[in-house]
Amino acid sequence: MDRITTGLLSEFVKEFELSDLPEDKQFEHFASYVAVRRHYSDTAFHSHDLVTGDGGDTGIDAVAIIVNNNLVFDPDDVAEILSVNGYLDVTFIFVQAERSSNFEAAKIGTFGFGVRDFFGAGTLVRNDQIRNACVIMNALFGKSARFTKGNPAIIMYYITTGRWQNDQNLTARYQAEENYLRDTGNFRSVEFIPVGADYVQKLYNQTKNAITRDFVFDQKTVIPNINNVQQAYLGIIGVSDFLRIICDDNNALIESLFYENVRGWEGYNTINDEMRATLTSVDNDRFPLMNNGITIIAKSLLTTGNRFTMGDFQIVNGCQTSNVLYDNRDVLTNAVKVPVRIIHTTDDGVAEAVITATNRQTEVRKEQFFALREFAKRLEAYFKTFELGNRLYYERRSHQYDSQSVDRSRIIGHKDLVRAVGAMFLQQPHRTTRSYKEIEARVGRDVFVETDKCEPYYVAGFALYKLNAAFNARSIVQTLKLARYQILLVARLLMDKDALPRMNSNEMEKRCNAMMEQLWRNADGVLADAARKLKEIVRDKFERDYIHSQPVTDAILDAFGQRRLGL
Secondary structure (H helix, E strand, O other), X not given: OOHHHHHHHHHHHHHOOOOOOOHHHHHHHHHHHHHHHOOXXXXXXXXXXXXXXXXXXXXXXXXEEEEOOEEOOXXXXXXXXXXXXXXXXEEEEEEEEOOOOOOOHHXXXXXXXXXXHHHOOOOOOOOHHHHHHHHHHHHHHOOHHHOOOOOOEEEEEEEOOOOOOOOXXXXXXXXHHHHHHHHOOOOOEEEEEEEOHHHHHHHHHHHHOOOEEEEEOOEEEEOOOEOOEOEEEEEEEEHHHHHHHHEOOOOOEOHHHHHHHOOOOOOOOHHHHHHHHHHOOOOHHHHHHHOOOEXXXXXXXEEEOOEEEEEEEEEEEOHHHHHHHHHOHHHOOOOOEEEEEEEEOOOHHHHHHHHHHHHHOOOOOHHHHHHHOHXXXXXXXXXXXXXXXXXXXXXXXXXXXXXXOOOHHHEEEHHHHHHHHHHHOOOOHHHOOOOHHHHHOOEOOOEOOOOOXXXXXXXXXXXXXHHHHHHHOOOOOHHHHHHXXXXXXXXXXXXXXXXXXXXXXXXXXXXXXXXXXXXXXXXXXXXXXXXXXXXXXXXXXXXXXXXXXXXXXXXXXXXXXXXXXXX
């Protein structure tokens, strides 16, 4: 590997605590992460959930299945997502990573055949990770009537440390693989992307650096001085300029720009259909009169006349408008103008107030604003109070740690924390995937309440972090991943099997502090014991439907003399 790639790999390995892996495996994790991160706008995921492992990988080093901008690792998530959104927008990402500097036709063929086999009869030997991904794939195609935005997309990354030079034979080889999959008629798009050292370095840097855009904003009005706001403007911008703001160098929509928007793209409902009709009509120049426009909050903004340079920005309102514009980009001309509000502020209070106000104008579920509540801020601060070896980072708002030097493996996303707390302290591990929304519905009511102690949340987060590390280091076998939340419940009961006190009580704080000491002292031992105990309880019957059932939760509680808590 060249010196630059080696340096970036070393930085990645440190951030994700992968130093125990051999370099070829480190590179697989590195390549998989940067490839998937380009298409997935959340940062709270780990490469160990993507990499397929050795033996039976069918020539595929990593698989990611993105459904409605959710990374899906469990078949039960499909029904959960469908129940929330009512549609399925699916992208399959496959990665083959080689440390060598050569692109080889034979390896392209092996990779392509592995992807074909993934969607086909399954003639190749499959390991547990590939088999699980195939189960998810079949669950998705079983709901193909809900592919309302089109059939799934396939993206295949072949990543090396060399340089791609558009070799005619290699190009013909990968195009043959594309054509085979495309001709099945099962996919809306199929793309094979060869990635050399220059491009992989660029992809990695994009995961670290805030997005910056230059554009002309000549039709604008300056908003008068506002406390804690450096600059603010109202105006309209040509649609081509706006599309350059929201698209990357390959003209793909940058999904991460919409994370503070609260609600994601909802497809073509009645309102979005009307918007599309306006844009595609002869009267599309009326668009700025008929649309509330886009609100952008930027942490940096430089202006030279009408030339704006905007950095570290989020579109906090206007996700639907942006997606409709992007979806119809091929038929739009600069006769279409987009209403835009740009607010330059580094004050989180101002940003949160704007996010709340702009999104309150349409119906949004209350729990979607959880990140703005005081308890979420208190949890974020509490997680950071521990010494470095025990410190975690609660990511209440996506991307908040992107520009900071933080070990990525120690970042706990909100959804993961809800699941861990639901398993360990609500004693509902069977609901963490199959019925996640029933756990989430208790946020603000039974858990994540303003008066709660922070200690149980840290215990759950730290236990999950150490369990993920154990899976990554293979000290706990990969087949138990499907039972990770059951393992967390058993671990809590091994450390403290007494009936739980209230989440806001001093007794809860005291007992969680004792659990912290046990985890800090010997988390690996506690989790290994929990895995062994779970195997005894279920008698090594590790079938997904059984493990994720209420009877297994009851069996765990019975083994410790506990009674089940009602939902």
